[in-house]
Amino acid sequence: MNSIEDLIDLISLERVDDTTYVGQNYQAPWxxxxxxxVLGQSLHAAYQTVPDNKLAHSMHAYFILGGDLSIPITYEVENIRDGGSFATRxxxxxxxxxxxxxxxxxxxxxxxxxxHQISIPNVITPKKLLSSLDQLKEMEQIDPYTYKFLQLTHPxxxxFKPVERLSALLTKNGPPFNHMWMRTAAPISVGLPMQQQLLAYMSDYNILTTASLPHREKLRADKTFYASIDHAIWFHRDFNISDWLLYTMDSPSASNARGFSRGSIFDRKGKLIASVTQEGLMRKMK
Known part of the structure:
Protein backbone atom coordinates (compact mmCIF):
# COMPACT_ATOMS: atom_id res chain seq x y z
CA MET A 1 0.00 0.00 0.00
CA ASN A 2 1.44 3.32 -1.07
CA SER A 3 -1.30 5.77 -0.06
CA ILE A 4 -4.21 6.30 2.29
CA GLU A 5 -6.52 5.85 -0.72
CA ASP A 6 -5.06 2.34 -1.13
CA LEU A 7 -5.90 1.63 2.50
CA ILE A 8 -9.47 2.89 2.10
CA ASP A 9 -9.82 0.60 -0.93
CA LEU A 10 -8.51 -2.31 1.15
CA ILE A 11 -10.98 -1.69 3.98
CA SER A 12 -13.92 -1.17 1.58
CA LEU A 13 -15.23 -4.69 0.96
CA GLU A 14 -16.92 -6.28 -2.03
CA ARG A 15 -20.59 -7.05 -1.41
CA VAL A 16 -21.71 -10.62 -2.11
CA ASP A 17 -25.20 -10.29 -0.62
CA ASP A 18 -26.91 -8.39 2.21
CA THR A 19 -24.90 -10.14 4.93
CA THR A 20 -21.72 -11.36 3.18
CA TYR A 21 -18.69 -9.32 2.12
CA VAL A 22 -15.23 -10.17 0.80
CA GLY A 23 -11.94 -8.38 1.42
CA GLN A 24 -8.42 -8.63 0.04
CA ASN A 25 -5.22 -8.64 2.10
CA TYR A 26 -2.42 -6.20 2.70
CA GLN A 27 0.71 -8.21 1.91
CA ALA A 28 2.27 -7.78 5.31
CA PRO A 29 6.04 -8.43 5.29
CA TRP A 30 5.79 -10.58 8.43
CA VAL A 38 -9.29 -7.38 9.92
CA LEU A 39 -10.47 -4.92 12.58
CA GLY A 40 -11.10 -2.23 9.96
CA GLN A 41 -12.67 -4.58 7.42
CA SER A 42 -14.98 -6.24 9.96
CA LEU A 43 -16.24 -2.85 11.13
CA HIS A 44 -16.81 -1.88 7.48
CA ALA A 45 -18.86 -5.07 6.95
CA ALA A 46 -21.00 -4.37 10.02
CA TYR A 47 -21.60 -0.77 8.94
CA GLN A 48 -23.07 -1.96 5.62
CA THR A 49 -26.00 -3.53 7.50
CA VAL A 50 -26.77 -0.68 9.95
CA PRO A 51 -29.11 2.32 9.38
CA ASP A 52 -27.33 5.55 8.47
CA ASN A 53 -28.42 7.31 11.67
CA LYS A 54 -26.46 4.92 13.90
CA LEU A 55 -22.69 5.16 14.54
CA ALA A 56 -20.36 2.60 16.09
CA HIS A 57 -19.62 3.21 19.76
CA SER A 58 -17.81 -0.06 20.55
CA MET A 59 -16.35 -3.19 19.01
CA HIS A 60 -14.93 -6.31 20.69
CA ALA A 61 -12.88 -8.78 18.66
CA TYR A 62 -11.07 -12.11 19.02
CA PHE A 63 -8.31 -13.30 16.68
CA ILE A 64 -8.78 -17.07 16.35
CA LEU A 65 -6.32 -18.18 13.66
CA GLY A 66 -3.49 -16.46 11.82
CA GLY A 67 -4.77 -15.25 8.45
CA ASP A 68 -3.31 -16.53 5.16
CA LEU A 69 -2.20 -13.62 2.96
CA SER A 70 -2.94 -15.55 -0.24
CA ILE A 71 -6.65 -16.13 0.51
CA PRO A 72 -9.36 -13.43 0.44
CA ILE A 73 -11.34 -13.08 3.67
CA THR A 74 -15.11 -13.55 3.76
CA TYR A 75 -17.03 -11.54 6.35
CA GLU A 76 -20.42 -12.87 7.45
CA VAL A 77 -22.61 -10.39 9.35
CA GLU A 78 -25.34 -11.49 11.75
CA ASN A 79 -28.03 -9.01 12.72
CA ILE A 80 -28.35 -9.56 16.46
CA ARG A 81 -30.71 -6.67 17.20
CA ASP A 82 -32.14 -3.46 15.75
CA GLY A 83 -33.64 -1.19 18.39
CA GLY A 84 -34.77 2.41 18.43
CA SER A 85 -31.45 3.72 19.78
CA PHE A 86 -29.02 0.82 19.42
CA ALA A 87 -28.12 -1.84 16.88
CA THR A 88 -25.90 -4.87 17.49
CA ARG A 89 -24.01 -6.91 14.90
CA HIS A 116 -16.71 14.11 31.30
CA GLN A 117 -13.30 12.69 30.45
CA ILE A 118 -9.77 12.27 31.77
CA SER A 119 -7.17 14.87 30.80
CA ILE A 120 -4.63 14.45 28.03
CA PRO A 121 -1.10 13.81 29.37
CA ASN A 122 1.34 16.71 29.29
CA VAL A 123 3.76 15.48 26.59
CA ILE A 124 5.90 17.04 23.88
CA THR A 125 3.88 18.29 20.91
CA PRO A 126 4.35 16.61 17.51
CA LYS A 127 5.88 19.76 16.02
CA LYS A 128 8.94 19.28 18.24
CA LEU A 129 9.39 15.55 17.66
CA LEU A 130 11.15 13.48 15.02
CA SER A 131 9.15 10.96 13.02
CA SER A 132 9.50 7.28 13.89
CA LEU A 133 11.44 6.68 10.65
CA ASP A 134 13.93 9.41 11.54
CA GLN A 135 14.30 8.00 15.05
CA LEU A 136 14.83 4.50 13.71
CA LYS A 137 18.09 5.60 12.07
CA GLU A 138 19.65 5.81 15.53
CA MET A 139 18.98 2.09 16.02
CA GLU A 140 20.88 0.86 12.98
CA GLN A 141 24.09 0.36 14.95
CA ILE A 142 22.48 -0.40 18.33
CA ASP A 143 20.13 -3.18 17.20
CA PRO A 144 20.45 -3.95 13.46
CA TYR A 145 17.78 -6.67 13.43
CA THR A 146 15.09 -4.53 15.07
CA TYR A 147 16.08 -1.62 12.85
CA LYS A 148 15.65 -3.67 9.66
CA PHE A 149 12.38 -5.25 10.84
CA LEU A 150 10.77 -1.96 11.87
CA GLN A 151 11.94 -0.20 8.73
CA LEU A 152 10.45 -2.99 6.61
CA THR A 153 7.12 -3.07 8.48
CA HIS A 154 6.62 0.67 8.99
CA PRO A 155 3.34 1.73 7.29
CA PHE A 160 3.98 8.41 13.63
CA LYS A 161 5.93 10.60 16.04
CA PRO A 162 7.02 8.78 19.22
CA VAL A 163 7.29 10.86 22.39
CA GLU A 164 9.79 8.46 23.98
CA ARG A 165 13.07 7.95 22.12
CA LEU A 166 12.82 4.68 20.17
CA SER A 167 16.52 3.85 20.53
CA ALA A 168 16.06 3.59 24.31
CA LEU A 169 12.43 2.42 24.37
CA LEU A 170 13.00 -0.66 22.20
CA THR A 171 16.46 -1.78 23.34
CA LYS A 172 16.45 -1.35 27.14
CA ASN A 173 14.04 -2.55 29.82
CA GLY A 174 11.78 0.26 30.97
CA PRO A 175 8.37 1.10 32.43
CA PRO A 176 5.30 -0.06 30.45
CA PHE A 177 4.25 3.36 29.19
CA ASN A 178 4.25 4.53 25.58
CA HIS A 179 3.04 7.75 23.90
CA MET A 180 2.69 8.08 20.13
CA TRP A 181 1.36 10.92 17.98
CA MET A 182 -0.22 9.65 14.74
CA ARG A 183 -2.22 10.83 11.74
CA THR A 184 -2.81 9.85 8.12
CA ALA A 185 0.21 10.51 5.91
CA ALA A 186 -1.95 12.69 3.65
CA PRO A 187 -5.17 14.65 4.35
CA ILE A 188 -8.42 12.86 3.55
CA SER A 189 -12.07 13.86 3.56
CA VAL A 190 -14.30 10.94 4.54
CA GLY A 191 -17.26 10.44 6.86
CA LEU A 192 -17.01 9.35 10.49
CA PRO A 193 -17.74 5.65 9.76
CA MET A 194 -14.67 5.36 7.51
CA GLN A 195 -12.58 7.38 9.97
CA GLN A 196 -13.54 4.87 12.67
CA GLN A 197 -12.55 2.00 10.38
CA LEU A 198 -9.17 3.64 9.73
CA LEU A 199 -8.70 4.26 13.44
CA ALA A 200 -9.47 0.59 14.12
CA TYR A 201 -6.74 -0.30 11.62
CA MET A 202 -4.27 2.13 13.18
CA SER A 203 -5.07 1.11 16.78
CA ASP A 204 -3.27 -2.23 16.31
CA TYR A 205 0.09 -0.50 15.83
CA ASN A 206 2.34 -0.12 18.90
CA ILE A 207 -0.10 -1.30 21.57
CA LEU A 208 1.27 -4.83 21.99
CA THR A 209 4.81 -3.43 21.93
CA THR A 210 3.91 -1.52 25.10
CA ALA A 211 3.50 -4.81 27.01
CA SER A 212 7.03 -5.83 26.00
CA LEU A 213 8.77 -2.68 27.27
CA PRO A 214 9.75 -4.00 30.74
CA HIS A 215 11.27 -7.08 29.04
CA ARG A 216 12.97 -5.73 25.90
CA GLU A 217 16.39 -7.18 26.78
CA LYS A 218 14.89 -10.70 26.89
CA LEU A 219 12.19 -10.35 24.23
CA ARG A 220 14.31 -9.33 21.27
CA ALA A 221 12.30 -9.04 18.07
CA ASP A 222 14.13 -11.96 16.42
CA LYS A 223 13.51 -14.29 19.38
CA THR A 224 9.86 -13.62 20.17
CA PHE A 225 6.57 -14.44 18.44
CA TYR A 226 4.00 -11.65 18.77
CA ALA A 227 0.31 -11.98 17.87
CA SER A 228 -2.91 -10.21 18.83
CA ILE A 229 -5.38 -12.36 20.78
CA ASP A 230 -8.24 -9.94 21.39
CA HIS A 231 -8.88 -6.25 20.84
CA ALA A 232 -11.60 -3.83 21.91
CA ILE A 233 -12.31 -0.20 20.97
CA TRP A 234 -14.80 2.29 22.39
CA PHE A 235 -15.50 5.34 20.20
CA HIS A 236 -16.36 8.28 22.46
CA ARG A 237 -16.39 11.42 20.29
CA ASP A 238 -16.01 12.66 16.70
CA PHE A 239 -12.49 13.25 15.40
CA ASN A 240 -10.38 14.10 12.37
CA ILE A 241 -7.93 11.30 11.57
CA SER A 242 -5.92 13.63 9.30
CA ASP A 243 -4.95 15.75 12.31
CA TRP A 244 -2.56 14.64 15.04
CA LEU A 245 -3.95 12.14 17.57
CA LEU A 246 -2.08 11.13 20.73
CA TYR A 247 -2.15 7.40 21.49
CA THR A 248 -1.26 6.97 25.17
CA MET A 249 -0.61 3.34 26.08
CA ASP A 250 0.23 1.41 29.24
CA SER A 251 0.48 -2.26 30.18
CA PRO A 252 -0.78 -3.23 33.65
CA SER A 253 0.21 -6.89 33.31
CA ALA A 254 2.14 -9.58 31.45
CA SER A 255 1.86 -13.27 32.37
CA ASN A 256 1.49 -16.74 30.82
CA ALA A 257 3.20 -15.54 27.62
CA ARG A 258 0.49 -12.87 27.24
CA GLY A 259 0.77 -9.10 27.47
CA PHE A 260 -2.19 -6.85 28.29
CA SER A 261 -2.24 -3.21 27.20
CA ARG A 262 -4.65 -0.26 27.38
CA GLY A 263 -4.79 2.84 25.23
CA SER A 264 -6.45 6.26 25.29
CA ILE A 265 -6.59 8.29 22.07
CA PHE A 266 -6.85 12.08 22.28
CA ASP A 267 -7.05 14.74 19.59
CA ARG A 268 -4.59 17.63 19.61
CA LYS A 269 -6.99 19.82 21.65
CA GLY A 270 -7.17 17.19 24.41
CA LYS A 271 -10.53 15.63 23.56
CA LEU A 272 -10.67 11.91 24.39
CA ILE A 273 -11.95 10.28 21.20
CA ALA A 274 -11.45 6.56 21.84
CA SER A 275 -10.28 3.92 24.32
CA VAL A 276 -8.55 0.66 23.38
CA THR A 277 -7.59 -2.59 25.12
CA GLN A 278 -5.63 -5.52 23.74
CA GLU A 279 -4.15 -8.78 24.95
CA GLY A 280 -1.49 -10.37 22.80
CA LEU A 281 0.84 -13.32 22.70
CA MET A 282 4.51 -12.68 23.51
CA ARG A 283 6.07 -16.14 23.19
CA LYS A 284 9.81 -16.68 23.26
CA MET A 285 10.87 -18.87 20.34
CA LYS A 286 13.14 -21.83 21.03
Whole structure:
Protein backbone atom coordinates (compact mmCIF):
# COMPACT_ATOMS: atom_id res chain seq x y z
CA MET A 1 0.00 0.00 0.00
CA ASN A 2 1.44 3.32 -1.07
CA SER A 3 -1.30 5.77 -0.06
CA ILE A 4 -4.21 6.30 2.29
CA GLU A 5 -6.52 5.85 -0.72
CA ASP A 6 -5.06 2.34 -1.13
CA LEU A 7 -5.90 1.63 2.50
CA ILE A 8 -9.47 2.89 2.10
CA ASP A 9 -9.82 0.60 -0.93
CA LEU A 10 -8.51 -2.31 1.15
CA ILE A 11 -10.98 -1.69 3.98
CA SER A 12 -13.92 -1.17 1.58
CA LEU A 13 -15.23 -4.69 0.96
CA GLU A 14 -16.92 -6.28 -2.03
CA ARG A 15 -20.59 -7.05 -1.41
CA VAL A 16 -21.71 -10.62 -2.11
CA ASP A 17 -25.20 -10.29 -0.62
CA ASP A 18 -26.91 -8.39 2.21
CA THR A 19 -24.90 -10.14 4.93
CA THR A 20 -21.72 -11.36 3.18
CA TYR A 21 -18.69 -9.32 2.12
CA VAL A 22 -15.23 -10.17 0.80
CA GLY A 23 -11.94 -8.38 1.42
CA GLN A 24 -8.42 -8.63 0.04
CA ASN A 25 -5.22 -8.64 2.10
CA TYR A 26 -2.42 -6.20 2.70
CA GLN A 27 0.71 -8.21 1.91
CA ALA A 28 2.27 -7.78 5.31
CA PRO A 29 6.04 -8.43 5.29
CA TRP A 30 5.79 -10.58 8.43
CA UNK A 31 3.80 -13.20 6.49
CA UNK A 32 0.41 -13.12 8.29
CA UNK A 33 -2.70 -11.01 7.89
CA UNK A 34 -2.32 -7.79 9.90
CA UNK A 35 -4.78 -7.62 12.78
CA UNK A 36 -5.60 -3.97 12.14
CA UNK A 37 -6.73 -4.87 8.62
CA VAL A 38 -9.29 -7.38 9.92
CA LEU A 39 -10.47 -4.92 12.58
CA GLY A 40 -11.10 -2.23 9.96
CA GLN A 41 -12.67 -4.58 7.42
CA SER A 42 -14.98 -6.24 9.96
CA LEU A 43 -16.24 -2.85 11.13
CA HIS A 44 -16.81 -1.88 7.48
CA ALA A 45 -18.86 -5.07 6.95
CA ALA A 46 -21.00 -4.37 10.02
CA TYR A 47 -21.60 -0.77 8.94
CA GLN A 48 -23.07 -1.96 5.62
CA THR A 49 -26.00 -3.53 7.50
CA VAL A 50 -26.77 -0.68 9.95
CA PRO A 51 -29.11 2.32 9.38
CA ASP A 52 -27.33 5.55 8.47
CA ASN A 53 -28.42 7.31 11.67
CA LYS A 54 -26.46 4.92 13.90
CA LEU A 55 -22.69 5.16 14.54
CA ALA A 56 -20.36 2.60 16.09
CA HIS A 57 -19.62 3.21 19.76
CA SER A 58 -17.81 -0.06 20.55
CA MET A 59 -16.35 -3.19 19.01
CA HIS A 60 -14.93 -6.31 20.69
CA ALA A 61 -12.88 -8.78 18.66
CA TYR A 62 -11.07 -12.11 19.02
CA PHE A 63 -8.31 -13.30 16.68
CA ILE A 64 -8.78 -17.07 16.35
CA LEU A 65 -6.32 -18.18 13.66
CA GLY A 66 -3.49 -16.46 11.82
CA GLY A 67 -4.77 -15.25 8.45
CA ASP A 68 -3.31 -16.53 5.16
CA LEU A 69 -2.20 -13.62 2.96
CA SER A 70 -2.94 -15.55 -0.24
CA ILE A 71 -6.65 -16.13 0.51
CA PRO A 72 -9.36 -13.43 0.44
CA ILE A 73 -11.34 -13.08 3.67
CA THR A 74 -15.11 -13.55 3.76
CA TYR A 75 -17.03 -11.54 6.35
CA GLU A 76 -20.42 -12.87 7.45
CA VAL A 77 -22.61 -10.39 9.35
CA GLU A 78 -25.34 -11.49 11.75
CA ASN A 79 -28.03 -9.01 12.72
CA ILE A 80 -28.35 -9.56 16.46
CA ARG A 81 -30.71 -6.67 17.20
CA ASP A 82 -32.14 -3.46 15.75
CA GLY A 83 -33.64 -1.19 18.39
CA GLY A 84 -34.77 2.41 18.43
CA SER A 85 -31.45 3.72 19.78
CA PHE A 86 -29.02 0.82 19.42
CA ALA A 87 -28.12 -1.84 16.88
CA THR A 88 -25.90 -4.87 17.49
CA ARG A 89 -24.01 -6.91 14.90
CA UNK A 90 -21.80 -9.98 15.01
CA UNK A 91 -19.17 -10.50 12.29
CA UNK A 92 -17.26 -13.71 11.59
CA UNK A 93 -14.25 -13.60 9.26
CA UNK A 94 -13.49 -16.83 7.40
CA UNK A 95 -10.87 -18.34 5.10
CA UNK A 96 -11.48 -21.71 3.44
CA UNK A 97 -14.67 -22.00 5.50
CA UNK A 98 -12.81 -21.72 8.83
CA UNK A 99 -13.35 -18.85 11.25
CA UNK A 100 -10.15 -16.86 11.79
CA UNK A 101 -11.71 -13.90 13.66
CA UNK A 102 -14.99 -12.80 15.22
CA UNK A 103 -16.23 -9.42 16.34
CA UNK A 104 -19.29 -7.89 18.01
CA UNK A 105 -20.09 -4.22 17.43
CA UNK A 106 -22.71 -1.89 18.86
CA UNK A 107 -24.12 1.19 17.13
CA UNK A 108 -26.12 4.10 18.58
CA UNK A 109 -28.00 7.14 17.38
CA UNK A 110 -26.51 10.45 18.60
CA UNK A 111 -27.98 11.52 21.94
CA UNK A 112 -27.49 14.37 24.40
CA UNK A 113 -26.18 13.40 27.83
CA UNK A 114 -23.69 14.09 30.62
CA UNK A 115 -20.07 14.56 29.56
CA HIS A 116 -16.71 14.11 31.30
CA GLN A 117 -13.30 12.69 30.45
CA ILE A 118 -9.77 12.27 31.77
CA SER A 119 -7.17 14.87 30.80
CA ILE A 120 -4.63 14.45 28.03
CA PRO A 121 -1.10 13.81 29.37
CA ASN A 122 1.34 16.71 29.29
CA VAL A 123 3.76 15.48 26.59
CA ILE A 124 5.90 17.04 23.88
CA THR A 125 3.88 18.29 20.91
CA PRO A 126 4.35 16.61 17.51
CA LYS A 127 5.88 19.76 16.02
CA LYS A 128 8.94 19.28 18.24
CA LEU A 129 9.39 15.55 17.66
CA LEU A 130 11.15 13.48 15.02
CA SER A 131 9.15 10.96 13.02
CA SER A 132 9.50 7.28 13.89
CA LEU A 133 11.44 6.68 10.65
CA ASP A 134 13.93 9.41 11.54
CA GLN A 135 14.30 8.00 15.05
CA LEU A 136 14.83 4.50 13.71
CA LYS A 137 18.09 5.60 12.07
CA GLU A 138 19.65 5.81 15.53
CA MET A 139 18.98 2.09 16.02
CA GLU A 140 20.88 0.86 12.98
CA GLN A 141 24.09 0.36 14.95
CA ILE A 142 22.48 -0.40 18.33
CA ASP A 143 20.13 -3.18 17.20
CA PRO A 144 20.45 -3.95 13.46
CA TYR A 145 17.78 -6.67 13.43
CA THR A 146 15.09 -4.53 15.07
CA TYR A 147 16.08 -1.62 12.85
CA LYS A 148 15.65 -3.67 9.66
CA PHE A 149 12.38 -5.25 10.84
CA LEU A 150 10.77 -1.96 11.87
CA GLN A 151 11.94 -0.20 8.73
CA LEU A 152 10.45 -2.99 6.61
CA THR A 153 7.12 -3.07 8.48
CA HIS A 154 6.62 0.67 8.99
CA PRO A 155 3.34 1.73 7.29
CA UNK A 156 3.42 4.35 4.55
CA UNK A 157 -0.24 5.26 5.07
CA UNK A 158 0.29 6.86 8.49
CA UNK A 159 2.79 9.16 10.10
CA PHE A 160 3.98 8.41 13.63
CA LYS A 161 5.93 10.60 16.04
CA PRO A 162 7.02 8.78 19.22
CA VAL A 163 7.29 10.86 22.39
CA GLU A 164 9.79 8.46 23.98
CA ARG A 165 13.07 7.95 22.12
CA LEU A 166 12.82 4.68 20.17
CA SER A 167 16.52 3.85 20.53
CA ALA A 168 16.06 3.59 24.31
CA LEU A 169 12.43 2.42 24.37
CA LEU A 170 13.00 -0.66 22.20
CA THR A 171 16.46 -1.78 23.34
CA LYS A 172 16.45 -1.35 27.14
CA ASN A 173 14.04 -2.55 29.82
CA GLY A 174 11.78 0.26 30.97
CA PRO A 175 8.37 1.10 32.43
CA PRO A 176 5.30 -0.06 30.45
CA PHE A 177 4.25 3.36 29.19
CA ASN A 178 4.25 4.53 25.58
CA HIS A 179 3.04 7.75 23.90
CA MET A 180 2.69 8.08 20.13
CA TRP A 181 1.36 10.92 17.98
CA MET A 182 -0.22 9.65 14.74
CA ARG A 183 -2.22 10.83 11.74
CA THR A 184 -2.81 9.85 8.12
CA ALA A 185 0.21 10.51 5.91
CA ALA A 186 -1.95 12.69 3.65
CA PRO A 187 -5.17 14.65 4.35
CA ILE A 188 -8.42 12.86 3.55
CA SER A 189 -12.07 13.86 3.56
CA VAL A 190 -14.30 10.94 4.54
CA GLY A 191 -17.26 10.44 6.86
CA LEU A 192 -17.01 9.35 10.49
CA PRO A 193 -17.74 5.65 9.76
CA MET A 194 -14.67 5.36 7.51
CA GLN A 195 -12.58 7.38 9.97
CA GLN A 196 -13.54 4.87 12.67
CA GLN A 197 -12.55 2.00 10.38
CA LEU A 198 -9.17 3.64 9.73
CA LEU A 199 -8.70 4.26 13.44
CA ALA A 200 -9.47 0.59 14.12
CA TYR A 201 -6.74 -0.30 11.62
CA MET A 202 -4.27 2.13 13.18
CA SER A 203 -5.07 1.11 16.78
CA ASP A 204 -3.27 -2.23 16.31
CA TYR A 205 0.09 -0.50 15.83
CA ASN A 206 2.34 -0.12 18.90
CA ILE A 207 -0.10 -1.30 21.57
CA LEU A 208 1.27 -4.83 21.99
CA THR A 209 4.81 -3.43 21.93
CA THR A 210 3.91 -1.52 25.10
CA ALA A 211 3.50 -4.81 27.01
CA SER A 212 7.03 -5.83 26.00
CA LEU A 213 8.77 -2.68 27.27
CA PRO A 214 9.75 -4.00 30.74
CA HIS A 215 11.27 -7.08 29.04
CA ARG A 216 12.97 -5.73 25.90
CA GLU A 217 16.39 -7.18 26.78
CA LYS A 218 14.89 -10.70 26.89
CA LEU A 219 12.19 -10.35 24.23
CA ARG A 220 14.31 -9.33 21.27
CA ALA A 221 12.30 -9.04 18.07
CA ASP A 222 14.13 -11.96 16.42
CA LYS A 223 13.51 -14.29 19.38
CA THR A 224 9.86 -13.62 20.17
CA PHE A 225 6.57 -14.44 18.44
CA TYR A 226 4.00 -11.65 18.77
CA ALA A 227 0.31 -11.98 17.87
CA SER A 228 -2.91 -10.21 18.83
CA ILE A 229 -5.38 -12.36 20.78
CA ASP A 230 -8.24 -9.94 21.39
CA HIS A 231 -8.88 -6.25 20.84
CA ALA A 232 -11.60 -3.83 21.91
CA ILE A 233 -12.31 -0.20 20.97
CA TRP A 234 -14.80 2.29 22.39
CA PHE A 235 -15.50 5.34 20.20
CA HIS A 236 -16.36 8.28 22.46
CA ARG A 237 -16.39 11.42 20.29
CA ASP A 238 -16.01 12.66 16.70
CA PHE A 239 -12.49 13.25 15.40
CA ASN A 240 -10.38 14.10 12.37
CA ILE A 241 -7.93 11.30 11.57
CA SER A 242 -5.92 13.63 9.30
CA ASP A 243 -4.95 15.75 12.31
CA TRP A 244 -2.56 14.64 15.04
CA LEU A 245 -3.95 12.14 17.57
CA LEU A 246 -2.08 11.13 20.73
CA TYR A 247 -2.15 7.40 21.49
CA THR A 248 -1.26 6.97 25.17
CA MET A 249 -0.61 3.34 26.08
CA ASP A 250 0.23 1.41 29.24
CA SER A 251 0.48 -2.26 30.18
CA PRO A 252 -0.78 -3.23 33.65
CA SER A 253 0.21 -6.89 33.31
CA ALA A 254 2.14 -9.58 31.45
CA SER A 255 1.86 -13.27 32.37
CA ASN A 256 1.49 -16.74 30.82
CA ALA A 257 3.20 -15.54 27.62
CA ARG A 258 0.49 -12.87 27.24
CA GLY A 259 0.77 -9.10 27.47
CA PHE A 260 -2.19 -6.85 28.29
CA SER A 261 -2.24 -3.21 27.20
CA ARG A 262 -4.65 -0.26 27.38
CA GLY A 263 -4.79 2.84 25.23
CA SER A 264 -6.45 6.26 25.29
CA ILE A 265 -6.59 8.29 22.07
CA PHE A 266 -6.85 12.08 22.28
CA ASP A 267 -7.05 14.74 19.59
CA ARG A 268 -4.59 17.63 19.61
CA LYS A 269 -6.99 19.82 21.65
CA GLY A 270 -7.17 17.19 24.41
CA LYS A 271 -10.53 15.63 23.56
CA LEU A 272 -10.67 11.91 24.39
CA ILE A 273 -11.95 10.28 21.20
CA ALA A 274 -11.45 6.56 21.84
CA SER A 275 -10.28 3.92 24.32
CA VAL A 276 -8.55 0.66 23.38
CA THR A 277 -7.59 -2.59 25.12
CA GLN A 278 -5.63 -5.52 23.74
CA GLU A 279 -4.15 -8.78 24.95
CA GLY A 280 -1.49 -10.37 22.80
CA LEU A 281 0.84 -13.32 22.70
CA MET A 282 4.51 -12.68 23.51
CA ARG A 283 6.07 -16.14 23.19
CA LYS A 284 9.81 -16.68 23.26
CA MET A 285 10.87 -18.87 20.34
CA LYS A 286 13.14 -21.83 21.03
Missing amino acids: GRVFGGQ RVVAKQDGKAIFNMAASFQVKEEGED TTFE
